[in-house]
Amino acid sequence: MSNQQSGPATAAGVREISIAHSPDSDDAFMFYGLATNKVRVPGYRFTHTLTDIETLNRRAQNEAFYDVSAISFHAYPYVQDNYTLMGCGGSVGEGYGPMVVSAKKLTPEDLGKIKVAVPGTLTTAYLSLKVFNPNIETEVVPFDQIIPAILAGKYEAGLIIHEGQLTYASSGLSKVIDLGVWWRETTGLVLPLGGNAIRRSLGAEEHKIISKALRDSIQHALDHREQALEYAMQFARDLDTSLANRFVSMYVNERTLDYGKDGREAIRKLLDLGYERGIIPIQPKVDFVD
Structure with a gap:
């Protein structure tokens, strides 16, 4: 198993953190602040890779390659030894979904x-x-x-x-x-669909800094909706602005800043049901970084 280790990217000791997410308007909206340097973290540089979600699921499972990776919640039990879930950055369906x-x-x-x-x-x-x-x-x-x-x-x-x-x-x-x-x-619960996983090996201090950066990026997009939506439109396959806005609203909202207690319960329940019914062969052990 090969790991891409994050480390100093320059002589000045800037730490590079690799982030991977899918090329979708909701993910692009969420990462707008970080991707455009509207949100900065002294001493850190964030690099972004855009790949479809199933490829990210497999790469997290097989290589634990990226420091932060968007994953389907279904993939979590397969990557839980190397990754933990971030408390922000997820998408849930509030009475809607696939x-x-x-x-x-x-x-x-x-x-x-x-x-x-x-x-x-x-x-x-x-x-x-x-x-x-x-x-x-x-x-x-x-x-x-x-x-x-x-x-x-x-x-x-x-x-x-x-x-x-x-x-x-x-x-x-x-x-x-x-x-x-x-x-x-x-x-009676929301349907949890996808979240962001962060490599356990980064350690608690890095987890805290990176989680805050992502939460700040989501908040920045929500606070600067028009600009963030304009950025996200380049990833909005076949959607006009009003549909893209609706789609982003479905999956980037207050729940994306924090799942909430019931949102976390929903993640555990879905994965536990998958395990109990023999769909997932590994017992899920869900934990979060806040």
Whole structure:
């Protein structure tokens, strides 16, 4: 297992911290302050890598490569030896979330009889679908190809994440189930989707400094919404400004600054259910850096 060790980047002793997140408008909005140097931390430099979430999940699992990495909560048990969760920077669905859509009218019960295209087996969308019905047959398709694949008749249904949650109807598709709605009706909790993990080896002092930097970046974006949204628009695949604003509002809000007690409970509950139902083979041990 190879680790990228952070360390002094210059003779002046500036410490470089590698951050990786997905190229989505909500993540871009969240990291706007840090990425544009509007938020600075003396003695630290933050480098940003943008990669799709399933790749980040695998890289965190296989290499513990980045100091801070966005991950799906589903991936956490697989990386928990090397990473802990940050108390900020997460996205949760407040009565909404990933959804299964199809080109024809289907009921949630019908999903047990067909193959559903999914955006990756370490995504939280996949975990929540399997908690809903462990017997659903799935096949992995890149997240941005799922709607086109349904329209082309390759799959009867697909599990969509990201902006597809706002655009599927304009493609002529119908919603079969919104897993965020189902989760809230079942548990009374928000559906935790993705968070930021930080390498344990950095130590408590670094954890504190980096967590504050990220929280400050999120607050800066919320306080300077127009500028942050303009920056995020370059990552807002196929969304106009009003839809991008709506999407960012769904996943960057007060919960992103702090999950809250019930938000943390929701993370534990989802992962524990995944373990109890045999979807996750490793017992989750969830802890947070504040």
